[in-house]
Amino acid sequence: MRDQDPGRPDDAERRLTTKEAAELLGVKPETVYAYVSRGRLGSRRTHDGRGSTFDAEEVRALARRNRRDTGAPAASPASPASPASGQELAVRTRITLIESDRYYYRGVDAVELAARHSYEEVAEWLWTGELRSGAAFSAPESSVTVARRAVGALPEHAAPTDRLRVAAIAAAVADPLRFDLSEDAVLGTARILIPTLVAALPPVVRDGDDRAPLAHRLWTRLSGRPADEPILHALDTALSLLVDHDLAASTLAVRVAASARAHAYAAVSAGLGVIEGPLHGAAGGLAHRMLLEVLDQGNAAPVVAEELRAGRRIPGLGHRLYPGEDPRARALFALLEDIPRAAPALAAARDVQATAARHTPLHANVDLALAVLTASSGMAPSAAETIFAVARTAGWIAHALEEYGERPLRMRPSGLYTGPRPPQPLPE
Template sequence: MTPMRDQEPGRPADAERRLSTKEAAELLGVKPETVYAYVSRGQLSSRRAPGGRGSTFDADEVQALARRNRRGGGTDPAAGGELSVRTRITLIDGDRYYFRGIDAVELAERHTYEEVAEWLWTGTLRPGVTFAAPETSVAVARRAVDALPEHAGPADRLRVAVIAAATADPLRFDLAEEAVLGTARTLLPTLVAALPTVRRDHVDDGPLAHRLWARLSGWPADEAGLRALDLALGLLADHDLAASTLAVRVAASARAHAYAAVSAGLGVIEGPLHGAAGGLAHKMLLEVLDQGSAAPVVAGELRAGRRVPGLGHRLYSGEDPRARALFAALEEIPRAAPALAAARDVAATAARHAPLHPNVDLALAVLTASSGMPATAGETIFAVARTAGWIAHALEEYAERPLRMRPRGHYTGPRPPRPLPE
């Protein structure tokens, strides 16, 4: 029987029905924490209960979600009945995640982004590895990116750079593992080199994080800042089958070459629920710093019916391990202290509404806001970082049966045959 609150005195019978967190959890067959995970990813909306104790949920909305989960065929309710794809790359287990069985946070803390990328691609660590881009590829990509209008966003620039680099590579259709690895090792530095530089004293060699800094910030690079940026790249290199990664695997399943597969991933990350989330959190932190308190900023987000950026993650009921690691690195940077305090204020203020932990987008926003970078920098960092994971998944998919990523549609339209419309 559907759990439901008794009708309140004087309330119309057809008024909106509200469930408590406990009632919603019982109806969905999940823990109360999972109910808030649904809220954090936009599958449920919540409202503060009268008296400020807990949250309430629309009964019809909860029932609809329960029906969708049941149609998922008995999969984990917290996963929303999603497609399952076998992979040996990333495991998310509890509040930790692993790259090929190695704790991903420890790997990123002890190794450079390039070393993390090599581990994802080959399962072998190559200490001191750096990537170099062919001059021809960089020249073609730079010309293409320079031709874009000034308002072009990071995903626009990177997509154009990928397409341009592909045209300069006549061997791009070779899907043998070594050929794809060769593409991977040149594509990453090509993407970074194609971005407009902010500083004149930029470098085009050395660790990728050093090259990327000059394209994101006009401030001089210091060791702590570069380390935080490199750590962010390593932490974000992969995260199981996120929406963009699934798009990459679909492209690779159809045997699209590596450039085209990466382009498919870049086409997905522009949404506010994926790669662009860090930019929303960046703008929120600047507003908190400007107003001196998170309360009015968080209130404005909730009043507008929006999620508070940088809080909650569908795969972690507790703290996002990527956020924890990046926050720890940022605490070693004195100039990051104001943005860190603003982030803590946001988390504490929002906790009165729903018990959601900061995610990596909020930590990334602290990095960009405290390093003289624009709000779009988070999206650039995310896209460059995730390119390593995308290529790892493309490599894995090339070894699978072609076109296996072809789900069958569940038709719900009118039954045929129907007469032609007049």
């Protein structure tokens, strides 16, 4: 395949390797995967599952758009990259940067920040660029009461994201100032909304302290086991590590809502709606169930084999934005290694990784590390999704704030119509 020029017109039907796509775009392979994760480029797994391939014409169209955005002459009107066929959307942000297997919150190493500061402090840094030592979130009783009443009316089998969405909507209705989109007002909403979401979840144990750090309050909603300081620190760190991760699907939904000037509660509700998808927030729960299966069978091999036989990806392994190890997983695993109760689940996770990576290196991602935390803490599989959603709410608020400062309704790409050309006869 290498003897063909990826830029030649007669090569349009052939799919490009990652290296070829990177060469055509003039970027590193990691950037190609970043384009995929942000929806700027489609990809397809190779038959052996060890890599990705890319449509040659789509890559060339992206290369033309990139040249246009950097000041090169505009494409011709007939070009697929022309504004008439839908201009590529690029979102400038000062919140999170991901590069070289590391990620940063406002230029500060996110892992180091999470290791030294609480979730509330990290959230404040993300929102304001200032570190408020000892920051603590609390919600007024009126907000908590209306959210709990609404959540309490749901069926017992309601999923965590169902409860969180309903709690956010109920809290919004109770807030007459929700339409004030000034920075101070939105920050005030954020500091109330996040603890309200946690307080609205049905408690597993009744001895929680509403004045305790947020991670402590969340623990009582997820586990009936007593919590010591190391495990609570691991949960708090997990929340901080998951606060934001650039323009994930749910974050983009939040920015679209904020672009239309939806209030902060509605923007968060948009994010919660997307995070429920099986390709997003549910990944940690899938990894949790897999670890329980490995622990039950005593060996990862049959579990991995069954996943592959069913045509499913092994949950918790690999990440498009990290060719190497997911830094969030590395940080969380380091904490869990010092917690004796986590040892069996941690060994199961290592077994899964080693079994799946027999022929090619595969690194654990944060979903697998989060699954070790939840599985070893007596939590339900859905706990991983709850942790993810609560943590990411702070990041969504940061992106909503940023979007409120942009031109309204800019998140409005044009459709590329591919239906029958008019005029068509009226249907019979």
